[in-house]
Amino acid sequence: MILEVKHLESGYGASQVLFGVDLSIQSGQVVTVLGRNGMGKSTLLKTLFGALPIKKGEVFFAGQQINTWTTDKIARAGMAIVPEGRHCFPNLTVKEHLTAFVAHRNPQTSKPWTPERVFELFPRLRERQNNMGNQLSGGEQQMLAIGRALVTNPKLLILDEASEGLAPKIREEIWQCLDVLRAQGQTILIIDKYVQRLMRLADHHIILEKGQVVWQGDSAQLGADPTLWERYLGV
Numbered sequence: 001m002i003l004e005v006k007h008l009e010s011g012y013g014a015s016q017v018l019f020g021v022d023l024s025i026q027s028g029q030v031v032t033v034l035g036r037n038g039m040g041k042s043t044l045l046k047t048l049f050g051a052l053p054i055k056k057g058e059v060f061f062a063g064q065q066i067n068t069w070t071t072d073k074i075a076r077a078g079m080a081i082v083p084e085g086r087h088c089f090p091n092l093t094v095k096e097h098l099t100a101f102v103a104h105r106n107p108q109t110s111k112p113w114t115p116e117r118v119f120e121l122f123p124r125l126r127e128r129q130n131n132m133g134n135q136l137s138g139g140e141q142q143m144l145a146i147g148r149a150l151v152t153n154p155k156l157l158i159l160d161e162a163s164e165g166l167a168p169k170i171r172e173e174i175w176q177c178l179d180v181l182r183a184q185g186q187t188i189l190i191i192d193k194y195v196q197r198l199m200r201l202a203d204h205h206i207i208l209e210k211g212q213v214v215w216q217g218d219s220a221q222l223g224a225d226p227t228l229w230e231r232y233l234g235v
């Protein structure tokens, strides 16, 4: 098990947002967290990453209880986030982004990610390697944000709204790259809204509603019940 979340409660000061969330991800699994706006997806992510304190419950990452760990320590243990909004550095080149973050956080990786390997995954980044972060299109920034996370060789890659604001063609390119990562055994947690596409990409899905897990199951179960989409996802 890479990630195990047990009865997690958290929020902002006195305002509680998550009410007993359970979630587990096994090595090599691709799992989604789905739900309408404001249901607690980003709050869950911030709590997992140590940016919000845990009120109750436990989080285990790669076998260790990380409840009180700092964001920095959690990152070094091998959790990498591709943040909503990408947050590329305007004053670093593409190549510098990729070389600055190289690390070996998953000793079990047989073929570690390098900047060169990221260029193989995203040839467009190779063409842009000397461009600054602020000279890239939204899609290129997203590829760079994924590449920057990959070169840390994470045990768990988390994508927060990775396809947000992208043209359909570019969005599909991002999904296809996730297919490649999945085939290579990368464990991935995806937070997004595109349920139809994610059904083809992920093994397991969790739906959050008002800070609680109201449904979870595999893609076949999710695909077989469109009432779930209407009720909880507004599709």
Ligand SMILES: Nc1ncnc2c1ncn2[C@@H]1O[C@H](COP(=O)(O)OP(=O)(O)OP(=O)(O)O)[C@@H](O)[C@H]1O
Pocket (backbone or CB within 6 Å): 012, 015, 017, 035, 036, 037, 038, 039, 040, 041, 042, 043, 044
């Ligand atoms: N910094 C904050 N301080 C107080 N309340 C917050 C803060 N950020 C979010 N919330 C509240 O927490 C609840 C869950 O928000 P959250 O951002 O986790 O939802 P979400 O499912 O990620 O939605 P979205 O897709 O819009 O990001 C909402 O009611 C929101 O208003």
